[in-house]
Amino acid sequence: MGRAPQALRSSQSGPGRPRERHVDDDILTATRELLAEVGFERLTMTDVAARAGVGRPTVYRRYPSKEALVAASVEALRRDEPAPDTGTLCGDLRAELLPRAPAFGHPLVLQFLAMLLVSNAERSEFAEVYWRDAVAQRRDAFGEILVRAQARGELAVDADVDLLTDVVAGTVIYQILRPVGARTESLEGRLERLIALLCSMLGRLERD
Incomplete structure (x- = not known):
C-alpha cells in the first residue's frame, strides 16, 4: 500500500475536522465482519470503506495500513x-x-x-x-x-x-x-x- 508503518490513530485527532466516533465504529465493525468473511489476506481497505459507507481516504486518515486497521478492530473488542x-x-x-x-x-x-x-x-x-x-x-x-x-x-x-x-x-x-x-x-x-x-x-x- 506504499505507506510506512505508523502508530494506530484510532484514539487520536489530528488537525482539521473533529473525529466522528460513529465513523470509527462503522469502520472497525466493517473490518471485523470482512475479516470473518474473507480472512486477512483478502481483506482490502477499499472493501472496508465500502462496507462502512465511507471513502477510502477516511479509512487511511485513521489507520495508515491494513495491519493497523485489523489490530485496532480486534482490540476494540476489549x-x-x-x-x-x-x-x-x-x-x-x-x-x-x-x-x-x-x-x-x-x-x-x-x-x-x-x-x-x-x-x-x-x-x-x-x-x-x-x-x-x-x-x-x-x-x-x-x-x-x-x-x-x-x-x-x-x-x-x-x-x-x-x-x-x-x-x-x-x-x-x-x-x-x-x-x-x-x-x-x-x-x-x-x-x-x-x-x-x-x-x-x-x-x-x-x-x-
Whole structure:
C-alpha cells in the first residue's frame, strides 16, 4: 500500500475536522465482519470503506495500513481501562482478567491470535504494530498491578515483575487457544482457578 508503518490513530485527532466516533465504529465493525468473511489476506481497505459507507481516504486518515486497521478492530473488542486498584493483589487480578473473559473467547480474537503466531515469522510488521499499540499498554497496566503489590508487601520487592507479567499473559493465551472440546470448564472458571493459583504462588514469593 506504499505507506510506512505508523502508530494506530484510532484514539487520536489530528488537525482539521473533529473525529466522528460513529465513523470509527462503522469502520472497525466493517473490518471485523470482512475479516470473518474473507480472512486477512483478502481483506482490502477499499472493501472496508465500502462496507462502512465511507471513502477510502477516511479509512487511511485513521489507520495508515491494513495491519493497523485489523489490530485496532480486534482490540476494540476489549475494554480499554486503567489498571484496577482494589487494594489487594488478588482483587486486582480478578478485576483485570475476569471482565475480559468474553472478549478473550470471541471467535475473532481466536482468529487474530492465530494470525499473530504466523505473522511473527511471515508478517513481522503486523506483530510489531499490534504489540506497540495494543499489547504494550495492557502489559504496562498489569505491571502496575504487580508494582503496587510490592509496595503493599504482598509481593517480594525483588520479584521479577517483567517475567511474572509474561507468565500470566502466556498462561491466559494458552487457555484462549485451547480447543473448546479440550476444555473441562468455562474460560471464566479457568481464569478463576488461575487467579487463585497465582495468588498462592505470589504469596509464597513474598514469604520466601
